[in-house]
Amino acid sequence: MISQLTVFLENHKGRLAGVCRSIADAGINMSALLLADTEDFGVLRVFCDRPEAAASTLRDEGFRASVTSVLGVQVPNRSGGLADLLEFLDKEGVNVEYAYCFSISADFALNALKVSDGAVERRLAEAGWRLVTDEEIHGLG
Amino acid sequence: MYYQPEIETMARKDLCSLQGERLKRLASYVYERIPFYRKAFDGAGVSPDDIKGLEDITRLPFTVKQDLRDAYPFEMFAVPNAEVVRIHASSGTTGNATVVGYTSQDLENWADCFARFLVAAGGSADSIVQVAYGYGLFTGGLGAHQGGEALGCTVIPLSSGNTRRQIQLMHDFASDILCCTPSYALHIAESAREEGFDPAKDFKVSAAILGAEPCSEGMRREIEEKLGARVHDIYGLSEVMGPGVACECGCQQGLHVCEDHFIVEVVDPETLNPVADGQWGEAVFTTLTKQASPLIRYRTRDITRIIEGACACGRTFRRIDRIAGRTDDMLIIRGVNVFPSQIEEVITQFTDITAQYQIILTSKGPLDRVELQVETVADFPFDEVRRLEALKKEISRELKSNLQVAIDVKIVEPKTIARSEGKAKRIVDLREGRQG
Numbered sequence: 001m002i003s004q005l006t007v008f009l010e011n012h013k014g015r016l017a018g019v020c021r022s023i024a025d026a027g028i029n030m031s032a033l034l035l036a037d038t039e040d041f042g043v044l045r046v047f048c049d050r051p052e053a054a055a056s057t058l059r060d061e062g063f064r065a066s067v068t069s070v071l072g073v074q075v076p077n078r079s080g081g082l083a084d085l086l087e088f089l090d091k092e093g094v095n096v097e098y099a100y101c102f103s104i105s106a107d108f109a110l111n112a113l114k115v116s117d118g119a120v121e122r123r124l125a126e127a128g129w130r131l132v133t134d135e136e137i138h139g140l141g
Numbered sequence: 142m143y144y145q146p147e148i149e150t151m152a153r154k155d156l157c158s159l160q161g162e163r164l165k166r167l168a169s170y171v172y173e174r175i176p177f178y179r180k181a182f183d184g185a186g187v188s189p190d191d192i193k194g195l196e197d198i199t200r201l202p203f204t205v206k207q208d209l210r211d212a213y214p215f216e217m218f219a220v221p222n223a224e225v226v227r228i229h230a231s232s233g234t235t236g237n238a239t240v241v242g243y244t245s246q247d248l249e250n251w252a253d254c255f256a257r258f259l260v261a262a263g264g265s266a267d268s269i270v271q272v273a274y275g276y277g278l279f280t281g282g283l284g285a286h287q288g289g290e291a292l293g294c295t296v297i298p299l300s301s302g303n304t305r306r307q308i309q310l311m312h313d314f315a316s317d318i319l320c321c322t323p324s325y326a327l328h329i330a331e332s333a334r335e336e337g338f339d340p341a342k343d344f345k346v347s348a349a350i351l352g353a354e355p356c357s358e359g360m361r362r363e364i365e366e367k368l369g370a371r372v373h374d375i376y377g378l379s380e381v382m383g384p385g386v387a388c389e390c391g392c393q394q395g396l397h398v399c400e401d402h403f404i405v406e407v408v409d410p411e412t413l414n415p416v417a418d419g420q421w422g423e424a425v426f427t428t429l430t431k432q433a434s435p436l437i438r439y440r441t442r443d444i445t446r447i448i449e450g451a452c453a454c455g456r457t458f459r460r461i462d463r464i465a466g467r468t469d470d471m472l473i474i475r476g477v478n479v480f481p482s483q484i485e486e487v488i489t490q491f492t493d494i495t496a497q498y499q500i501i502l503t504s505k506g507p508l509d510r511v512e513l514q515v516e517t518v519a520d521f522p523f524d525e526v527r528r529l530e531a532l533k534k535e536i537s538r539e540l541k542s543n544l545q546v547a548i549d550v551k552i553v554e555p556k557t558i559a560r561s562e563g564k565a566k567r568i569v570d571l572r573e574g575r576q577g
Contacts, residue, residue, distance in 0.1 A: 010553055
């Protein structure tokens, strides 16, 4: 599992900028960011090099921030790479709460998934899936 | 344990005749000394001689807040300034302040009333009492202060604010009893937890005497849990005296009214006729012993009821229920009467949100729009949008079924809702023509 920084944000002008500035001022570097938005609030999900430190900094500044464990899986950067992974999870009876995926090189894509059953990680490894560690993801910078 | 057992456990019969005697004396006293009452009695066709006992109280005219405003500043005083040793006043944001004077005897009686309830909360001369009510024209700070001194407690006059210091001294001085508003008590408890204290273990405080704003049963339980102390709801208003007019004993089954000093009536706010015991209505107080600012049948606009029957604590003073709202705080939302306390009752059922909330009223065309802002507790799994949306829906549904009014729920970032160090501002009414 990898550590993801999660921040609850009201839909207010400047809030996202505020979070990013706080993280920057703490000398923390982000490697991926996704903002899920609804009518009146958003949930920000971030990969950064020191997620616990980022969460604690943000909390001190009055944000609602925490660190969440999500599944990190590397797949080949080709058509069907993600579909294969999701079919595997489906077969294992695991639900995906949310996911975001991005290419990290010409050869590989990285999939971050919040799943209903974290124990599936071991079964993925046994089936030969390449799991990503915190160190790798935070070194993406 | 009682502070003045001969009074607090007096037989009902004796208490009623004491009230009757004092009422008779009061009628003559105000008629002779306060021109406003002479006029009011004459207008109502009643003379002090007509008051022969307690049952004659309904012949007397009512007093309302506007009467006190009109008498600004000292026209309602029954004694010359030489005898007035202190002034308190309520805020004058919507007109003249209401000014109340106290003679040294008045202060002594007030201190006794508060001291009774310190004892009811387990206090004694050994107790350390931390006063976190504001000191000043507001009656909270000095009311609690002099009550603590009368009992011989060690009083820490911290006043409100400077929460970090409140927490530090509560710990270092090992305070036994905290006196402040419920919202501030909650704020102190939450801040202490954020600083890494476990109030139940790290603080000695065993009781909190909280007043000056409404506190639902749910909020009480939350404060009790977070502070690790029993919460005693205290009632009082500056016009009548200040905190200590009535307060809960250890049974927490209603607030005993200090009936040797006050007569409480509950009336229908429309007809002004007394309602039967147990029925909700407006609380009306008559002060029996006050020398400087006596009041006849003062309409408080607070909604309560008389709790019938005797209390297990042995006190014979009758009890009123926790204030359910104010006749003028009652919100009329799309034609439905709503008390903020009803909303609070619903909110406190949800363990996923904190007790801090704010209600924003706006106009949406001809309709009223109500938005309730709440904060999730720190460990709520806000990572999942679905959970947040589900929580919103659930609160909305519960509000709708309890209040019959549709309310939009908005989850806001922590600390968005201003923490109060005095009275919490729970309602923001931005509807057209209702600014403020």
